[in-house]
Amino acid sequence: QQPVQSPQAVILREGEDAVINCSSSKALYSVHWYRQKHGEAPVFLMILLKGGEQKGHDKISASFNEKKQQSSLYLTASQLSYSGTYFCGTEPHDFGNEKLTFGTGTRLTIIP
């Protein structure tokens, strides 16, 4: 079952902040975040493996609330290069059925 991402799309001015949410109906082993620019391959951003774990990547960070079965991606002081579609991928805590399942994506547009 696909995780649910919100919002579906967001437009920001350069320098503004954004939060992208990813929720699952299943208990999770991990959450992955990817960014895909138009016409390019999805690129791995970060993986969160433990409940409550927060990871950072330049001005992009993420948190994982295992209890709520959700993760959030935080983009601060956004830059033009942050534009693209962000996907979360979730792995269930279900040995033998641990396929990575992706959300439908959040399209982020940064305008000058």
Add this chain to the structure above:
Amino acid sequence: DVKVTQSSRYLVKRTGEKVFLECVQDMDHENMFWYRQDPGLGLRLIYFSYDVKMKEKGDIPEGYSVSREKKERFSLILESASTNQTSMYLCASSFHSGGVGLFNGDIQYFGAGTRLSVL
């Protein structure tokens, strides 16, 4: 740098044709995956393979088959292409990091995709 190469960026085929999409990775990864990407639906898993000659169905395997004769190469086959298989196809590979199960916690590396149009 990990490199996942898909043989074609764009492909146009006719209904009923047999279509082969090829994917090669250069990092000796055990796991390889085929996804299709459609607007509003995200990435959906078609098939995956965790070893040479091993394959498992993903979420949407109908109308597709796969082949993995060598570790570095994973092929997606459309036995008889139909217009509803017009889509972007993405290949990915991952190294088994030793997590629980087959590939828990493994990072997937993607190719740039093949945009297939079936007329």
